[in-house]
Structures are given as structure tokens and as C-alpha cells.
Amino acid sequence: MTKPTDTKKTNKALNRRDFLKMGAAATVGAASVAxxxxxxxxxxxxxxxxxxxxxxxxxxxxxxxxxxxxxxKFHEAQSDIHINEAGYGENDYxxxxxxQAKSGRIDGDLFTExxxxxxxxxxxxxxxxxEDVVSKxxxxxxxxxxxxxxxxxxxxxxxxxxxxxxxxxxxxxxxxGVTEPTDLDNWLEIAxxxxxxxxxxxxxxxxxxxxxxxxxxxxxxxxxxxxxxxxDGKKPLLNxxxxxxxxxxxxxxxxxAMPQGTDxxxxxxxxxxxxIAQNMVVSAxxxxxxxxxxxxxxxxxxxxAAPFWPGGKGIxxxxxxxxxxxxxxxxxxxxxxxxxxxxxxxxxxxxxxGCLDVIPAIxxxxxxxxxxxxxxxxxxxxxxxxxxxxxLGDFVLFNDELGQxxxxxIEEILAGAKSVEDAMGEAQAEAEALAERVFA
Amino acid sequence: MAAQAAIxxxxxGRRRDYLPYMLALPIILYETIFILIPIVQQxxxxxxxxxxxxxxxxxVGLANYDRMLSDKYFWNSMRVTLSFMGGTVxxxxxxxxxxxxxxNQNFRGRxxxxxxxxxxxxxxxxxxxxxxxxxxNPSFGVMNLFVRxxxxxxxxxxxxxxxxxxxxxxxxxxxxxxxxxxxLVTLSVLQSIPSELYEAAKVxxxxxxxxxxxxxLPEIIPTLxxxxxxxxxxxxxxxxxxxxxxxxxxxxxxxxxxxxxxxxAFNSFDFxxxxxxxxxxxxxxxxxxxxxxxxxxxQEAEAAS
Numbered sequence: 001m002t003k004p005t006d007t008k009k010t011n012k013a014l015n016r017r018d019f020l021k022m023g024a025a026a027t028v029g030a031a032s033v034a035x036x037x038x039x040x041x042x043x044x045x046x047x048x049x050x051x052x053x054x055x056x057x058x059x060x061x062x063x064x065x066x067x068x069x070x071x072x073k074f075h076e077a078q079s080d081i082h083i084n085e086a087g088y089g090e091n092d093y094x095x096x097x098x099x100q101a102k103s104g105r106i107d108g109d110l111f112t113e114x115x116x117x118x119x120x121x122x123x124x125x126x127x128x129x130x131e132d133v134v135s136k137x138x139x140x141x142x143x144x145x146x147x148x149x150x151x152x153x154x155x156x157x158x159x160x161x162x163x164x165x166x167x168x169x170x171x172x173x174x175x176x177g178v179t180e181p182t183d184l185d186n187w188l189e190i191a192x193x194x195x196x197x198x199x200x201x202x203x204x205x206x207x208x209x210x211x212x213x214x215x216x217x218x219x220x221x222x223x224x225x226x227x228x229x230x231x232d233g234k235k236p237l238l239n240x241x242x243x244x245x246x247x248x249x250x251x252x253x254x255x256x257a258m259p260q261g262t263d264x265x266x267x268x269x270x271x272x273x274x275x276i277a278q279n280m281v282v283s284a285x286x287x288x289x290x291x292x293x294x295x296x297x298x299x300x301x302x303x304x305a306a307p308f309w310p311g312g313k314g315i316x317x318x319x320x321x322x323x324x325x326x327x328x329x330x331x332x333x334x335x336x337x338x339x340x341x342x343x344x345x346x347x348x349x350x351x352x353x354g355c356l357d358v359i360p361a362i363x364x365x366x367x368x369x370x371x372x373x374x375x376x377x378x379x380x381x382x383x384x385x386x387x388x389x390x391x392l393g394d395f396v397l398f399n400d401e402l403g404q405x406x407x408x409x410i411e412e413i414l415a416g417a418k419s420v421e422d423a424m425g426e427a428q429a430e431a432e433a434l435a436e437r438v439f440a
Numbered sequence: 441m442a443a444q445a446a447i448x449x450x451x452x453g454r455r456r457d458y459l460p461y462m463l464a465l466p467i468i469l470y471e472t473i474f475i476l477i478p479i480v481q482q483x484x485x486x487x488x489x490x491x492x493x494x495x496x497x498x499x500v501g502l503a504n505y506d507r508m509l510s511d512k513y514f515w516n517s518m519r520v521t522l523s524f525m526g527g528t529v530x531x532x533x534x535x536x537x538x539x540x541x542x543x544n545q546n547f548r549g550r551x552x553x554x555x556x557x558x559x560x561x562x563x564x565x566x567x568x569x570x571x572x573x574x575x576x577n578p579s580f581g582v583m584n585l586f587v588r589x590x591x592x593x594x595x596x597x598x599x600x601x602x603x604x605x606x607x608x609x610x611x612x613x614x615x616x617x618x619x620x621x622x623x624l625v626t627l628s629v630l631q632s633i634p635s636e637l638y639e640a641a642k643v644x645x646x647x648x649x650x651x652x653x654x655x656x657l658p659e660i661i662p663t664l665x666x667x668x669x670x671x672x673x674x675x676x677x678x679x680x681x682x683x684x685x686x687x688x689x690x691x692x693x694x695x696x697x698x699x700x701x702x703x704x705a706f707n708s709f710d711f712x713x714x715x716x717x718x719x720x721x722x723x724x725x726x727x728x729x730x731x732x733x734x735x736x737x738x739q740e741a742e743a744a745s
Contacts, residue, residue: 095706102492102711120493120709198579209601209689210573212707261578261601397494401708411690415603438494 054108062287066354137343156320158361162282191257202257216403222246227311231393236431304379314383531615536622
């Protein structure tokens with residue numbers, strides 16, 4: 001008895017009212033799908049323009065907070081644009097961005113990059129010219145930012161420049177009755193004398209096979225300590241005297257003064273607990289010990305050694321912030337608006353100070369009053385800058401590939417399986433084969 | 441009536457014929473989208489040159505395979521993979537068998553012991569690696585104390601930084617994590633062996649060793665063989681433990697094929713070469729899977745006869 005009723009219900013013909021209802025619903029549905037694709041100017045929008053900023057800065061102690069403070073200030077200064085945090089930790093960052101770029105589009109409106117990673121992304125067309133930002137902010141860029149140019153136009157703005165140097169704990173030095181090293185041999189002696197395994201260590205530099213990026217990143221400076229470079233143009237120089245000597249010194253430090261088998265994070269904690277006396281780090285790393293050190297006195301005791309090595313050079317790395325070429329034009333405009341605001345001298349200075357940075361990207365980017373408070377920065381300032389392209393030559397585009405050639409041989413050397421000369425001789429042959437393949 | 445019934449039967453039979461396909465459709469779609477298409481893409485990619493941000497993708501034919509076959513590090517990865525696979529299978533399945541035999545005994549606290557035995561399997565990879573990195577830390581690791589008690593050495597071993605020790609350590613950690621699974625499976629088989637068989641063997645005067653040899657072993661061998669093949673596949677695919685513990689080092693001594701694929705694709709950004717090594721790995725896993733299928737069929741045939 002119920003079946004005919006059901007059939008009647010399902011077979012009921014559409015009346016005019018139902019038809020109009022369905023038509024209206026379909027129109028609303030279609031419009032709701034299409035609306036986000038229609039780009040209204042900012043002033044016509046009801047809501048704020050939401051921008052996602054991809055960076056690893058959010059996870060960095062000190063730097064993340066400084067950026068949040070600047071974003072907050074920007075939000076208070078205007079009401080049209082809202083910046084959201086996005087990104088990954090430093091270790092995963094470039095791989096994640098690369099995967100996104102390979103799949104067609106980076107999933108952010110603004111993104112920061114490493115110098116070598118930036119070059120790849122710029123070449124692949126993921127960045128846009130920021131000349132208008134520079135003009136609007138009215139600043140003069142440092143000469144070092146020339147590497148961020150494509151067809152003469154800057155495609156990334158330096159947002160943090162770091163320099164390699166030797167940071168030491170003044171209190172530990174004084175307790176041991178030693179002073180800043182005078183030359184490289186003296187440095188090894190001091191580091192050895194400061195070592196009392198397993199309680200105290202004289203030196204740390206990354207050396208774990210499970211941290212090949214950190215190893216290669218820091219190792220580059222060890223050749224610079226002998227005024228060397230790793231490649232000249234397309235020619236690798238892995239078995240040059242400077243590189244060989246640098247690695248011999250690195251190995252001697254590893255044998256005599258380093259906490260062997262210790263990862264970078266643990267070493268930073270140990271340095272913050274005054275259990276490691278010296279650390280080869282970039283200037284930006286100092287922020288780690290300002291806020292998170294186990295020994296609260298550490299930050300006040302930090303000093304960077306005046307260059308005691310031949311040439312006195314330190315690798316200087318520029319990390320640009322970019323606007324995504326594949327985001328909507330309105331978002332690009334909003335992102336540039338934010339960068340123009342950020343690059344105004346006063347805002348830039350505030351960011352630099354919050355991040356505890358010492359190398360400004362623009363003229364007048366650092367206040368002398370602020371610089372005077374940084375007792376640890378003298379050595380970094382006294383070091384002569386050498387850029388990544390100068391150190392790696394044309395391999396700057398193949399930094400990680402070259403690192404993958406070098407690091408397994410460094411591991412052989414640290415394990416005592418091969419002499420420095422033999423291992424680096426093999427590395428040189430492999431690097432030449434790499435050059436033949438990638439520069440063909 | 442009979443004709444109508446036949447038509448109805450035929451119609452419902454046709455409907456039932458579609459049912460298996462409908463049921464299989466979701467998994468077929470899933471496998472096609474997430475397995476088959478990526479494999480085909482990877483195969484196509486292996487015939488191209490694709491260096492991100494350096495040059496446009498171009499067809500290079502068999503050049504990547506030519507490079508791979510003359511790459512000594514590819515063959516090193518193959519050797520390391522087979523060593524890791526062999527070592528893990530022997531240690532994990534062997535330890536699983538021993539654990540299962542122990543857990544099959546009647547003793548007080550057996551349930552608690554079984555629960556504890558499964559813990560390593562339940563541990564995520566990252567904490568496992570961190571724990572073992574500390575245990576085997578050359579400067580602070582507790583293992584240094586044990587070794588110094590046993591051996592007359594003055595310097596701590598370098599453990600995962602030692603070219604000769606890194607692979608055995610990785611095998612040990614992988615086996616430590618995997619053996620509970622094999623132990624539990626073996627235990628379930630052991631518990632399904634009728635007790636009458638042991639009683640009969642006892643009546644015949646068999647010792648415990650003979651009971652194991654002539655009763656237990658024949659019953660569990662088919663399972664052990666299948667687990668061995670499964671262990672091979674699991675070991676072949678192992679990435680996280682190795683990458684986190686040694687990163688494939690030192691000096692590539694723990695660089696298995698999957699680690700090599702990752703390094704080529706995501707460290708060197710040479711996706712095509714990564715895809716090429718990946719295809720070599722695919723062929724190897726496919727061969728193991730065929731072996732697995734063959735063993736399974738043979739086992740089913742033996743059971744049927």
C-alpha cells in the first residue's frame with residue numbers, strides 16, 4: 001500500500017516554483033564557486049587581502065618573535081592586508097618549497113630563500129621584479145644584492161645577511177687563562193687546551209653524516225680560513241692547498257677538541273650551557289643563546305674573534321624575500337605593498353634589531369646606538385666579506401650537488417679511512433665529472 | 441513460469457557479476473591514481489633530463505640508465521641495500537622466532553612480557569633514532585661504558601661514524617624495531633599447532649630439540665618463508681630509520697637505493713636521475729613481489745593437495 005505513494009512522490013513533476021528555487025540555488029552555488037576567482041581591487045573588497053608568507057624564520061628563536069612583532073605593527077598601520085604565517089622548519093624548508101615549485105606553484109604569496117635556492121627559483125620563473133618596491137621604499141641596495149638580479153632587475157630583497165665567524169665564551173677563555181687566537185696553529189692549541197672530555201670541549205663544527213647540509217654549510221668556511229675557495233668558475237678546487245689545509249685543520253679540531261658524534265642542536269645547547277668554548281657559526285645564530293641558553297650568563301660572555309686567519313675573510317650569505325610570480329596579481333601588489341613598508345628605513349632597522357642581525361641590506365639600515373650594544377659582533381664586523389658565488393664559482397647553482405660530492409669524503413677522513421689528500425683527490429675527480437655533466 | 445524464473449535468474453546473475461567489479465572499483469581507482477600513474481610518470485621522467493631551475497625538461501632517451509649503470513655509487517647502493525636487506529631479514533625474523541618460542545612457553549607474567557615485546561614495533565621512527573643516537577654517541581653514549589668494560593680500548597668507538605660499524609648498527613636498529621611483528625605472527629602460528637602432535641612426539645621419545653625439529657619447524661616454515669619475503673620488501677623500502685640515523689653515511693656505507701633516490705631528487709634536484717634509480721629499485725621490489733606471489737601460490741597448492 002505504501003509503494004504507490006512513494007512512486008507518486010518521486011515522479012512528481014516540477015512546478016514553476018520548484019524550478020525557480022532550483023535555478024536560484026544553482027546560480028548561488030555557481031557564483032560562490034566563481035567568486036574567489038574574480039579579482040576585485042582592494043578598495044572594493046569587503047574583507048582584508050590575506051597573504052601567506054612562507055619562511056623558516058617563524059621557527060627560529062628570537063627571529064620568529066621579531067618577525068611577528070613587525071607583522072603586528074604592519075597590521076596596525078593599515079587595514080587592507082593581513083599576513084599569515086606559513087612555512088616549515090629550516091631543515092625541511094627548501095625541499096618543501098622545491099616540491100611545491102616542481103608541482104607548478106609555490107603555496108605562498110611571499111617566501112624567503114637561501115641564496116643558492118633563490119637562484120634556482122629565479123631561473124625557474126617563480127619570482128617577480130621588485131624594482132618598484134625599492135623605488136617606493138626609497139632605499140639604496142647593497143652591492144651584494146646584485147646576485148639577486150635577473151635582467152638587471154632585483155627579484156629578491158635581502159632580508160637577512162649572515163656572516164661566518166668564530167664565536168667564543170669569554171668566561172671560559174678567562175678561566176682557562178687563554179686569549180683570542182693569534183694564528184691557526186695557536187687556535188688549535190687553545191681549542192685543545194680547553195678540552196676536558198666528556199665535561200668540556202674546546203670547539204664545535206658540524207660533522208655528522210646525518211646532517212650533511214650543516215656539515216657542508218660550515219665546512220665551506222674552513223677553506224676560506226686558508227684564503228681558499230672551493231671552485232673557480234667551472235673548475236672545482238677540492239684538492240687545492242687551501243682546501244686540503246682547511247680540512248686538515250678541521251680534522252685536527254675534530255680529533256682534539258670537538259664533542260664527536262654530537263648533532264648541531266645538542267651542540268648549541270652545550271654551548272649555551274658553557275660546555276663548549278668555541279663555535280664556528282653564522283652571525284644570525286647568536287640569537288639562539290640570547291633567549292634559550294641554559295647558562296643565563298652565556299650571551300653576555302659571547303665574543304667573536306677578530307680574524308686571525310690569512311685573508312681574514314668570512315663567507316657572507318644573503319637570504320632574500322620574494323614575491324611569488326604565480327600568485328594572483330592583486331596579491332602580488334599587496335605583497336609588494338608590505339615589502340615597501342618593511343623596507344622603509346625605520347621599519348627595517350626595527351626588524352634588524354629584533355632579529356639581532358648585524359649586517360644591513362640597505363644604506364643606514366643599522367643604528368649606531370644599537371650596534372654599540374652588540375659586544376659579540378666586533379669580530380664579525382672586522383671580517384672581510386666573501387660571497388657564496390665567490391667561494392663556489394659557477395657551482396653556486398649546484399651547491400648541494402658539490403656538497404654531496406665532498407661530504408662522503410669528509411666522512412672517510414673523519415673516520416680515519418683515508419688521508420685528506422687521497423680523499424680530496426677522489427672528490428676532485430668526481431667534482432670534475434659533475435662539472436662536465438652540469439655545465440655541458 | 442520456468443522461463444520467467446530462468447530470465448530472472450539470468451538477470452540477477454548479471455547483476456551479481458558486476459558486484460565484484462563495483463566492490464573492487466575504489467581500490468582499482470586508488471591504485472591507478474596513486475600507484476600506477478606515478479610509476480608511469482617516473483618511468484617517463486627517467487628518459488628525460490630534468491634539473492630544476494637549470495634547464496628545461498628534455499628527452500634524453502637511455503642516457504640516465506647509461507649513467508646509472510656506470511655510476512659506482514649506484515652499485516654501492518645496490519650492494520648496501522642487499523646487505524641491509526639480508527642482515528635485517530636474518531636478524532629480525534630470527535629474533536622474532538626466538539621471541540615467539542619464548543613467549544609460547546608457560547610462565548608467570550607472560551601477558552606482560554608479550555606486551556613489552558611489542559613495544560619496539562609501536563615506537564615511531566624518530567624517537568627510536570634519537571634514543572639510539574644517544575646510546576651510541578661516541579662522546580656521551582652509554583654503550584661506551586659497556587664496551588670499555590669488555591674490551592681493552594682507550595678511545596671510544598665512533599659507532600655510527602665508523603665506516604665498518606654504521607651498517608651493522610643500522611641493521612640492528614631496524615631489526616630491533618621489526619622483530620616484534622615477526623615474533624607475533626610466528627607466535628600465532630605456534631599456538632595453532634595441535635598439542636597432540638607434541639604429545640605424540642613425546643610418546644615416541646622425542647627430545648625438546650627433536651620436537652622442535654620434526655614438529656614445530658615443519659609447521660612454521662611456510663610462514664617463516666613468507667615473512668622472510670615480506671621482511672625483504674620492508675627492508676628494501678626502509679628510509680626513515682637510515683636517513684635519520686646516518687643520512688646514508690658515513691662515506692655512503694649505509695646509502696641504500698631509496699636513500700640514493702632521495703638524495704638525487706631532493707638534494708641534487710636531479711629528478712630524472714632520481715627517477716632512474718627509483719626504476720631500478722622498482723624492478724628489484726617487483727622481482728621480490730613476484731617471488732612472494734610464487735611462494736604464496738606454492739604454499740596454497742601444497743595446502744590444497
